[in-house]
Amino acid sequence: MALRTAVVGGGTISGRHLDGLSDCPYTDLVGICDVDADRARSVASEYGIANYTDMQELLDDANLDWVHICTPVATHLDLATMAIEAGVPVLIQKPVTETVEEYERLKATAEKHDVPVSVVHNHDFDPAMRKLTAAIEDGAVGDVRSVEVRYAGQTYPDDVRRGEWAFQLPGGEFEEGIPHPLYLLLRVGGYPRDLDDVQVSTHLVREYDRPFTYDGTKVQYVSDSDVLCSTTLLPGDVPDKGVHVHGDDGVLIADLVSQTLVRLDRDYQASAINRALSNVKRAADRLLGNVDNLRAFVRDKRSDEWDVKTEMNSHYYQFEADALALEGRGERPVPLEEAGWTIRLMEAIREAAADQAAVTQDASVTR
Template identity: 55%
Template sequence: MTLRTAVIGGGTVSEVHLSGLSKNPRTELVAICDLDEEIATAKAEKYGIQAYTDLDELLAAENLDWAHVCTPVQTHVPVAKTVIDAGVPVQIEKPITETYAEFEELAEYAAEHGVTVSEKHNHNFDPVVRQARKRMESGECGTIKGVEVIYTGCSNPDDPNRGPWNFDLAGGEFEEGLPHPIYMTLRAGGYPRSEDDVQATTQLMGEYEYDFTYDGAMVQYVSDDDVLCRTTMLGGTRPVRQLMIHGTEMSLTADLISQTLVEHDRNYKAGGKGRALNNVDNVIDRVAGTIQNLRAVIKRSNSDDWDTERLLNAHYYQNHAESIALEAGDPSQMPVPLSESRWMVRLMEEIRTAAAESAEEGAPIDAEAITQDAE
């Protein structure tokens, strides 16, 4: 069985969906839908599929088993609801919704109709992140005390990478990228014990033409398993993107940029020798990881084997796992549960709230208004 699949939205991010679905032996890519006929036609010609500019027409004609929504976040709820009405499972690009209220609306709608909804959380399936979580889940790290994700070098709010629709978000293009480090923290560290355990801090460091409220954010909480979790996100810096897992027996640093995993299993405080050996260990891990990645890249360049590609491409990996779950008709097997998306949106809402409060506190004082109120 192959899943008849279509992509809705032909913007920047649609390409990785189209390419992966066209290669996945479990999916049959049949159509692309975009309001812009020129974009839809160009994508359709590239992949040998049908082009549509009307979503209802697509759903009526193609008898889909799966749809991928790659439209602006402001349209996710109405587009997804239309797909759900047709009884078609849907994967939605991050962020799944713009607000927490919208998420609850969408989740309730999907549950009422018995249709599976998921969100793209690709970095959770990066090769190095899968390695780190495997080591952590095997117990090698001992008791996990903390999880940190550093995700800097993000886009500035006014960068037009995804399109001008991003400028309507409180954090602009910067906000559009926040789901990545947040869902990584949730997956590795666990969900917050409660909403009261979440603390968010933001800053607006740049000057922009639009009324953005933040271009840097930090969110932290304590998880159900008593893990201290923290996520730091900055726009406009040099990129540093790492997942750090702190355990009693061993800590790990998964570097997303180099896709290398560094083990911290030596007590460098024992003396000068320990510090020197700790440095040697770090270098060895980096070199070994780099060699492993080079071999994988060479293997991929010399082969179009799907298993080789999906193991190296996090988007493909998630799609492959979801296609298996959909074929089995078992939503519990979906690699990205809606519970993870729910907390991701909730934490983003905390960040936006903190940014709005900070902007209000920093607003210039209207002396004339104060005088009038006093009178």
């Protein structure tokens, strides 16, 4: 039986949830809730579902099996708590909450009521990431020694994307996108073995009309599985996003822009021929990856089959995996702990940025 599901929040990201849930064979999209009555009615009319402006009314009337929260992060804790206390499983847009303290409260409430809660970490399920994690599990590079996530081409803090609420964040719109590379690093490299050992550097390169504290950061730690993990996050107009995995027996490079995976498994510096072969190997892997992606894209355009859609759409892939888990068919694809570590790293970045801003301010006063 399909899960009766509603979406809370009718803003920018909710369209992916509404489209996915209306197509997914394991869900029955029944409602939309938004504080803007006109927006709620408009969305409801488009999808043929009920509309609400009050979360409690939605929970009381809709007989829900699942609710997706797609609202500004400052509202996540209160809305998720209402759903949990009503016994309704929750999927929350990233980041899980605004602070670590809020996350701990949410986790405790979920455990108290024994209600499943998860978070949208959709890029964990990009085609290249699924290939990467499968290759690691198959032992393609042996024991993993380091993971590096490069995430350049993020939006600038003052870019207008999500709405005014994003500008209240210390890093503005730039910070709104930071969870993505952090949870990718956590997924592939593991969780920090000690939060106190996490090293963070931040900088503020541009001048903004608003009091943003950073527009770039680097995070590094050693994971509980003894993997050296690092990520560099920068704004820019040219995206350059990828995951490098170094193991005892080789290297895997997932390009998140082209959604291709390169595997290097020999000493390509041994000779001039081998150095040339390195370029050939990279080009061949990317070409084959692009061919696979093109085939999947064509299938997606020609077919309305749900299985085809999930192949390229990472949101849909996670929605299906979550829905099946709620039916007892598999584990939740994103454990709440991954979301908790994401917000811990985000809070460490904020603290480092605040410290750097204070140092800069002191230096300017001294001069």
